Amino acid sequence: MTREEPAFKIKNANFPLFVVHIHTTDFDKLKIELEKRLTQTPDFFSNAPIVLGLAAIAESGRTPNFASLVTFMLGLGMRVAGVAGGSPEQCEAAVQAGLGLFPDTPTRPLPQVAPDLDEPTPQSIRPLQPELPGFETPTEKPATGIQTGKDSPVDDITPPQSNPPATEPLFRPTMVIDKPVRTGQRIYAEGADLVVLAIVNAGAELIADGDIHIYAPMRGRAIAGAHGNQTARIFVQRLEAELISIAGCFQVFENGIPENVRGKPAHVHLDGSRLIFQSLPG
């Protein structure tokens, strides 16, 4: 018997996707604005699949005519692959129109003052986030590249961001922050390492999908390997952190940081499900 190659394989893959968040139930106005924006940059989407974000209009009780909208958007080079965040009625209508349903991404309530349709932001579909205290799944990014919590306005240092790439790059450049990260600020290095050259104060939060390096006192929270990378590591010049987490394994320091690393240069990595703290030569 000859072993035959199977005709197909099913594999899990992550692709970057654009989400067009719809902020209005005036669908004629939506079309006009889409056309206006897209005629300025006609090749912007070049047949890239996009997702319609319906969270902002989920409560409105109004459902767009998806068939007409999809055709219209195709004319602008946008191939609508599916919808996310809609109400059951909206989702049903989308399925009827041949669209897919993307898992609901946690969506922050859109502020009324938000500028209409910012530059589209690349977005990928990811596995679910391990639950952490005070940690919200960073799956949605506002256009400025800032993580925004659900209930607290967050004021982050805006990382420099280049135009959204059309395809997933082989690696993302390390994010480097050289200003103090203060209480209430949250920095997220998506798919990258994070290097901080200034103090991280209590109440500040650093999140990276890769490693985190802090070349200053670290008093806030550091969450490395935020999407499950168990080999992620955290390096700090002075460990005074409130919380350290790698790939969802976290530790708080209610009774103080272990003596051997407290206030010292330290290195944290994951051994199975245990965080290992090692001192580094100062």
Added chain:
Amino acid sequence: MPKVIVVTSGKGGVGKTTTSASFSSGLALRGNKTVVIDFDVGLRNLDLIMGCERRVVYDIINVINGEVSLKQALIKDKNCDNLYILPASQTRDKDALNLEGVERILNELKESFDCIVCDSPAGIESGAFMAMYFADEALVVTNPEVSSVRDSDRILGILAAKSKRAVEGLEPVKEHLLVTRYSPDRVEAGEMLSVADIQEILRIPLLGVIPESESILQASNSGTPAIHLEKSDVAEAYRDVVARFMGEEVPMRFITPEKKGFFKRLLGGL
């Protein structure tokens, strides 16, 4: 170039309004045409501390709503020729403020004033945001205790991310640390954070230290900004602050415990 200076802190009760009153008076005493704006709409206090509460007829909300001109709402200070006060409304809330209105007022004030001091309300909500948004410089008022320092840290983060200068990518808001209610004796006893401790966390330049003093309460109650008090540490400290703000080099005072008595001074000198 006229300057917009916000006096802010995050936490309430640390001395923002006291500082706004004395700082703006100090600027005016040095010949700067100065206006101080009370952004604490609904809880107006600045006019009380400046002793002009009986002269308030119109307020910032009337001006924003276009009901009166800026000139009609400005109150001339009783102590300084160069100083005017734009009071807050007592009967409205902070939602009555809006960025367009505030910007219009500030632009109009810039035509005739050198320094515009914005007395921010506590918190990080819209009132505080309105007060800080257009700032060129910020006086961050902090008490030597952890919660105040934490809140100041938060405010500094917001200034660095949400002010107009940050949003438009201009040169960042210039930050100054002002430590108030400082008691060197209690610092020495380990009951209070030291200036060094505070700076270790906040990491912004120190503009001055105002000692804890009973005379502040008297000054507030009598409607006289503390900087006008005779023979008072607080008045001298505020004058130092204004001098440093104007670019003069003045040594820091009131950060070490006062040496008491002849013998102690003698021994301390050895």
